[in-house]
Structure formats: structure tokens, C-alpha cells
Amino acid sequence: MTETTKEQQNLNPVAVKINEGIKNENPYVYEMLSNYGREVYFSKDGNVKQIADAKKYSKEFNATSGFATEHGKPMYLPLLADTLSDYDPADIFLYSSTLGSPELRTTWQEKMYTENPSLHDKKISNPIATIGLTHGLNLAANLFVNEGDTYILPDKQWENYKMIFSETKKANMVTYPMYDKDFHFDTEAFRQTLLSQRNKKKIIVILNFPNNPTGYTPLPHEADELAAAIKEVAEYGVNVVVISDDAYFGLFYKDSITESLFGRLANIHPRVLAIKVDGATKEEYTWGFRVGFLTFGINSDAMNEYLEEKVMGVIRTSISNGPTPSQTFILHALKSPQLAKQKADKFEIMEKRARKIDELLSSGKYDDAWDLYPFNSGYFFAIKVKGVNADQARIHLLQKYNVGTIALGDTDLRIAFSRVDVEHLEELVHRLYEGIKDLQ
Amino acid sequence: MTETTKEQQNLNPVAVKINEGIKNENPYVYEMLSNYGREVYFSKDGNVKQIADAKKYSKEFNATSGFATEHGKPMYLPLLADTLSDYDPADIFLYSSTLGSPELRTTWQEKMYTENPSLHDKKISNPIATIGLTHGLNLAANLFVNEGDTYILPDKQWENYKMIFSETKKANMVTYPMYDKDFHFDTEAFRQTLLSQRNKKKIIVILNFPNNPTGYTPLPHEADELAAAIKEVAEYGVNVVVISDDAYFGLFYKDSITESLFGRLANIHPRVLAIKVDGATKEEYTWGFRVGFLTFGINSDAMNEYLEEKVMGVIRTSISNGPTPSQTFILHALKSPQLAKQKADKFEIMEKRARKIDELLSSGKYDDAWDLYPFNSGYFFAIKVKGVNADQARIHLLQKYNVGTIALGDTDLRIAFSRVDVEHLEELVHRLYEGIKDLQ
Incomplete structure (x- = not known):
């Protein structure tokens, strides 16, 4: 008996079939599966298969799955549908796949x-x-x-x-x-x-x-x-x-x-x-x-x-x-045809903030308080503070300067500029600097 | 070293503290926890605690958590908010607890x-x-x-x-x-x-x-x-x-x-x-x-x-x-003040269906095809079919009578009357009967 056969003998036959399929397509992917990954399967022979069968053949008399209908439409509370009138009730109330x-x-x-x-x-x-x-x-x-x-x-x-x-x-x-x-x-x-x-x-x-x-x-x-x-x-x-x-x-x-x-x-x-x-x-x-x-x-x-x-x-x-x-x-x-424009609007807001941070932090004015980790994307920038403990700096910044940051380990502070409007960034950086200098 | 102490020595200190708390309140509940249940904990000292700290002290300068704001409000796509205008954007777009x-x-x-x-x-x-x-x-x-x-x-x-x-x-x-x-x-x-x-x-x-x-x-x-x-x-x-x-x-x-x-x-x-x-x-x-x-x-x-x-x-x-x-x-x-009335309306629809099923199935007319399991609530009733295999009956009912049911084991069929309007119930029961009689 091969090792694989032994491994598979306690598995559900459906799981064995899927595993064999994966092995056929790429044996390395089978090797990568965890024990649970090898065991798990979706029982197509259960209710779900029977419900799929019924969809093909029955309309008025589809008495399979556990939701409720009136005249072929989902039952729903009008008070909810009224607030979601831009959408078809079926796209709101029914189960997803x-x-x-x-x-x-x-x-x-x-x-x-x-x-x-x-x-x-x-x-x-x-x-x-x-x-x-x-x-x-x-x-x-x-x-x-x-x-x-x-x-x-x-x-x-x-x-x-x-x-x-x-x-x-x-x-x-x-x-x-x-x-x-x-x-x-x-x-x-x-x-x-x-x-x-x-x-x-x-x-x-x-x-x-x-x-x-x-x-x-x-x-x-x-x-x-x-x-x-x-x-x-x-x-x-x-x-x-x-x-x-x-x-x-x-x-x-x-x-x-x-x-x-x-x-x-x-x-x-x-x-x-x-x-x-x-x-x-x-x-x-x-x-x-x-x-x-x-x-x-x-x-x-x-x-x-x-x-x-x-x-x-x-x-x-x-x-x-x-x-x-x-x-x-x-x-x-x-x-939506409006998506591209609306996402571009938001991107522009974020990008302006990123540029402003770049401008502020590349000035050299703050180099005695921290080093900036390279940043070019996303919601955050992070600094490595000098001569102070990051969590102590976090607490001090919060209590004295009302600046909320996240401390990571002993030296790093994460700043979510996604939460700070561009016109406040200079003040934010100033407060960060003052707070850290206080403790040095 | 007691057994408990040994068990706990590899656990995170936060998990140990919660476990000790549970034990103090009710030692049996501690005994009921699975191994994973004993190990699991929520790290209050991580980002989540720091975010909670920041909420208390900072407003413009809360640069902690990973969402994005403009002027203190969540950034969102107007094309989505327009369809959800009955709700405050904060109650739609932001993370839940x-x-x-x-x-x-x-x-x-x-x-x-x-x-x-x-x-x-x-x-x-x-x-x-x-x-x-x-x-x-x-x-x-x-x-x-x-x-x-x-x-x-x-x-x-x-x-x-x-x-x-x-x-x-x-x-x-x-x-x-x-x-x-x-x-x-x-x-x-x-x-x-x-x-x-x-x-x-x-x-x-x-x-x-x-x-x-x-x-x-x-x-x-x-x-x-x-x-x-x-x-x-x-x-x-x-x-x-x-x-x-x-x-x-x-x-x-x-x-x-x-x-x-x-x-x-x-x-x-x-x-x-x-x-x-x-x-x-x-x-x-x-x-x-x-x-x-x-x-x-x-x-x-x-x-x-x-x-x-x-x-x-x-x-x-x-x-x-x-x-x-x-x-x-x-x-x-x-x-909503409308909820009670609207739920009562739906209940009435379901109750009428349940009464109709009762009336139909207590007539004795179908006793040679199935026994009805007692039913008084919910979305379903179930029957124990006589002289036929449930899954064979299911397939026959679907293909010949366009009636969708769920087969459970060898003898039972589940019928979701939540999906069938009251005026179709007599026909549904009739088809169920014909289908099962065909196979007996």
C-alpha cells in the first residue's frame, strides 16, 4: 500500500476523488494541501445537488430549499425593500451562491x-x-x-x-x-x-x-x-x-x-x-x-x-x-460608468497627501527624530523613532498632542495618512516631531 | 504541577488570564472548552487597543486605523451612497465591531x-x-x-x-x-x-x-x-x-x-x-x-x-x-414601527399554508402513500413514503410532475411549503401522491 493510499483510506470518497483530480493536474499542489485541506470536500450529493436538480424541472412546485416565496418571488419586508429600491429584491434578500x-x-x-x-x-x-x-x-x-x-x-x-x-x-x-x-x-x-x-x-x-x-x-x-x-x-x-x-x-x-x-x-x-x-x-x-x-x-x-x-x-x-x-x-x-471617475477622485485626494508627506519628510528637518521607511503606496507611512520607545512615544503623542498612531515593536510608529486631510499633514508631522523630541 | 497548570504553560498569557477568569466564574465551562477554545484569545494589546485609545484623545489627528476619511467622514463612492440614501454613510461603509x-x-x-x-x-x-x-x-x-x-x-x-x-x-x-x-x-x-x-x-x-x-x-x-x-x-x-x-x-x-x-x-x-x-x-x-x-x-x-x-x-x-x-x-x-404588522402579514401567509396542509393530509386520502411526520411550525413538512425509495421518488416527482423535494435517507421526503403558494398546495399534494403511487 502506498503512503498516499494509506493517507486517503479514512477520507470521504468525494474528498478522495477531488484529491486524485488535483494530483492528476499537479501533484505538487496535492502535496501542499494541509491535512484538513485533504479531508475537506463539498457534498454535491446533499441538499445542494437536489436543489440544483429542482431548479431545472420545477417552478410553482419547487419545494426544496429553505427560503420563502410568494407568487414565485422572495418574501420580504416592504420596510426594507423601500430603502433599497434601486435594487431588485432578489439581488438583496436571497442567498448568494x-x-x-x-x-x-x-x-x-x-x-x-x-x-x-x-x-x-x-x-x-x-x-x-x-x-x-x-x-x-x-x-x-x-x-x-x-x-x-x-x-x-x-x-x-x-x-x-x-x-x-x-x-x-x-x-x-x-x-x-x-x-x-x-x-x-x-x-x-x-x-x-x-x-x-x-x-x-x-x-x-x-x-x-x-x-x-x-x-x-x-x-x-x-x-x-x-x-x-x-x-x-x-x-x-x-x-x-x-x-x-x-x-x-x-x-x-x-x-x-x-x-x-x-x-x-x-x-x-x-x-x-x-x-x-x-x-x-x-x-x-x-x-x-x-x-x-x-x-x-x-x-x-x-x-x-x-x-x-x-x-x-x-x-x-x-x-x-x-x-x-x-x-x-x-x-x-x-x-457603473461613474466608477472610474469617482475612484480617480479619491485616488487624487490620497496622492496629494502622499506627495505632501514626501515633501515634508524629505526636508531633512526631522532627521534627528526619526528615519522614514521608504513609502510609495497604500494608506500608511511608518517611521523608526530615534532615542525613544515607540509605545511610550505613541502614548505621549496621544495624551499631549492628540495624535493617534500605531506603535509596532520598540522602534516603529505607523501613521495612517488615509485618515488625515492634506491641510492637516504639516501640523501632524510637527506634532509628531515635538512629541518625540520631548522624550529624547 | 497540576494538570491545569501544565495545560496552560504553552498558552499565550492573555489566553491564560481569560481561562482563569472562566474557571473562577464556572469551572465546568472551562472544562467544556475545546483545546482550541482554551488557546484562543483576542489580543487587546494589539492594534485594536491602540485604536480604542486613539478614539478617546484624537480627532483631526487620529492616524491609527486602516480606513480613509475626508474631513472626518468616511471616503465613499457617491454612486453607492446614492442608492443607499436612507442610511448614514457611516452606517454603511465603515467596519463593524x-x-x-x-x-x-x-x-x-x-x-x-x-x-x-x-x-x-x-x-x-x-x-x-x-x-x-x-x-x-x-x-x-x-x-x-x-x-x-x-x-x-x-x-x-x-x-x-x-x-x-x-x-x-x-x-x-x-x-x-x-x-x-x-x-x-x-x-x-x-x-x-x-x-x-x-x-x-x-x-x-x-x-x-x-x-x-x-x-x-x-x-x-x-x-x-x-x-x-x-x-x-x-x-x-x-x-x-x-x-x-x-x-x-x-x-x-x-x-x-x-x-x-x-x-x-x-x-x-x-x-x-x-x-x-x-x-x-x-x-x-x-x-x-x-x-x-x-x-x-x-x-x-x-x-x-x-x-x-x-x-x-x-x-x-x-x-x-x-x-x-x-x-x-x-x-x-x-x-421600525412597521415591523410587527409586516411580520404578521408574512406569518399569516405561512400559517394559511400550514392549515391547508393539515386539512389536506389529515383527510386519510393519502395514507397508502405516506405517513406524515408531526408538524406544527417552520418552513417544512416531511413524509415517510411507503413502498418506494425516497430518492427514486424525488427524481420521479421532479421529472414527471415538476415537483422539487429533498430526499433524506431511504424513506423521507422534505417539502418546503415556504416555497409553495396556498392555492397550489392541493395540486402539490396530489402530484406527490400520484408520483409515489406510480412507483409502488
């Missing part, structure tokens, strides 16, 4: 191809709608991360990665220094960190650009170097699950690449599974809607279906499906 | 007390907003179910319990026959099944009334017997996590109790942790909104806080927070 509104998914995929030129000749899965980006990360972690796996992040990172991957999934975080001593993005440190794992069977790499907290996106040659390092370690025989967390996608103000690294990574090597986690949350300024997406670089349509079945298994047992109103609103926005 | 809109939560709690008289002198937690009812079940399973635990269900059950508790959590399902040979709800079978587990340290009991698939809710004396059996097994020293899945709450047409069993179960015994999973999904006819709630019977305010911190830990790492528009719409509905 497990993987999200089909039209929303294909529309998002088209957007992805348009905005990421490097993707043009690459095959990607149909994006799966998620409850914001956290849910996309959680789904990826469920499918591909086992206890003891290694995942790689820069030392400047969003705090929730640790909570998801280390605390919940019990994977081990390995970090690389994001910037070298001259404050340039250290792609060689990234490469060396990956190569240090070359005896592992699998690693998970998380790339988050524009970066939270520093607001950095790689320059074109840096992006090429990151992709090359991933390919290099894959060529050593390491399976690489590489997740592009593109939360702040589109907000590129300067000299960086203006697309996702996912374009450079998708299908770069059979041992590389590129995953894109993105969403309308920040891109369309709809934080509370909770519409994110999970997309895979794939080598075949069959692989798309297998991965969809895996994800459906997770979604069905955790939330059943996502919020229909939110998905409908985002689809409405994506299809 | 991790546990849901505070006003929505207290409003739902008030509703719960009003509609469940048995709760009047009982302490319950502040309801936590979930992504529909599945998410409430998933959160409860995450906190309280380990591999190998036993959970108890009737043989008539929603298929997703098995997917969540057996397939994902690897707990063992133990079933009891829901009806005796005379088609009465078999509370004694329930009691005996619980007592058969009296040597276990912990069991999980799921009570789903109005039942999916049969549409049954216990009569008052049956409800008392269920509660007494749970108390009895707790008195043997078994910790009992008892989950009331009240998806179809409120749709009571006949002689049943007209409130949740949660009222009879909350705080019935220190070893009984009563959990209520409910939501607006079916109650307010808002299936696609994904607004459910998770509520605990608790013995102290401190316990409310500890359980909230546990749930926040799970939510933060899986979805971050729920959909703000959906929560805002439901709050709007709950506060």
Missing part, C-alpha cells in the same frame, strides 16, 4: 486581468468571494497550512498574520529584514531566507504590497528579484504556497510596480502555487461591506473546479455563504 | 427577552452577531468541540450538522429516534440516549426546533421533559453544551411551545452551558443578509466578557468582522 455571485466573480476576474498586465497570458481561477481579506487568508491557511509548517514574512508586517498562521494554525514564522541599512528593500535578504528553507518540503510565503505598515511596494527590478527567488527555491524541490495580500491594491503613487506580484508569480513553476487575496474593502472604499476575493494561479480548468470544491467545503461548514446585499452593491459599482 | 453593531446586539437581546418569557429571570450574554446561523454553529463548535467528543441529534436532522461536527471537528454523532412508533415525539428516547452517555465528561446536544426537516416544535410538556433530561444527565456529573438552533423561530402554527428551548435551559444547572444560535435569516426573511446571533446562558457579567474575548479571537482570525450594511438594515427593521 456558496462561492459568491457568479457575475460578481467574473467581473472581478476581468478587472484583475485589466489591471495586472503580467497576467495576460496566465490562467487563473474564477475569484471566490470572501468575507473581506481576512477570510481569504483564513481559507488559504485552512487549505494549505499544517502545524509546524514554515511561513515567511518581512519584519514589517500586519499583526493578524501571526494570529492566523502562528496562533491558530501553529505554523512557524520566519522573518527577513524588509530594509537594509540604507533603507532599501532587501530582496537579497528575502532570497537568502527562502534558500535557508531549501530542505523543507513546503513553505508558505506572504507578500503584502502596498505594505502594511510601511506603505511600500517594490520597484520593477525588486519585483523581478522576488519572483526569481521564489522560482529558485522551487527549483530546489520546495513546494511554495505564495500568497499576495493585495489589500491596498491600486494606490500606487510613485516609482513602484503598479500591479500585483501575483502577475509575476502565477504559474511561474509547477511547484509554486500563487494565491491572490484582495477585495473591494480598500479598493472601493467599502470597508464594512466585507467583499474580498481568493484567486489561484492554476494550470487547468479542472484544477479550478477541484480547488473550488475544497473551498466550498470550508465555506459551507463555516458561514454557508456571504452577504448578498454587499455583493450586489459591489457588482453595481464595478459595472 | 468585531462582535457586531452594539445597538443591534442590545436590540436583539431585548427582542429575545420579549419573545421568550421563560428567560425573564435569567442572565444571558450580549448576543454576538454572526454570518448567519452556520457561523454561530461553527463558532460554538470551535470553542467547545474536540476530536472524539460526542454530540447528540435526532435522526431527523439538517445535513450540515454532520459536516460541521463530524467531518470538520471529528466529533462522534449519536442519534435518537425523533418519533416513536405512534409518531409522537420520543422524549424518552432522548432521555435514554443522554443517560447512555452519563460516564462521559462532556456531551454536546443540538436541539433544532422548529425542526428541519419535519417542521416540529415540542409541546409544552415535551419541552419540559427535554429540559429535565438535560438536567438529569448534568446531575450525573456530565458537562452539557446544549445548542438551540432556532433558525425558524417564531413560525409556530399550532399547539407547540412558542418560544425557544433556550429559555428553559439557560442556567438550569452549573454543568449546563446553554447556547442559542438564531438570526434574522428566516425570522425577518433576509436569507442573503447573513445576520445571525450567538448567545450564551451565563452566570455573571464577567463570564459574558470572557466568552466575548474567546469569540473575538476566533472572528478576528477568520473574517475580522461582519457586513455593516446587513447589520444596519436589520437594526433599521427591528426599530
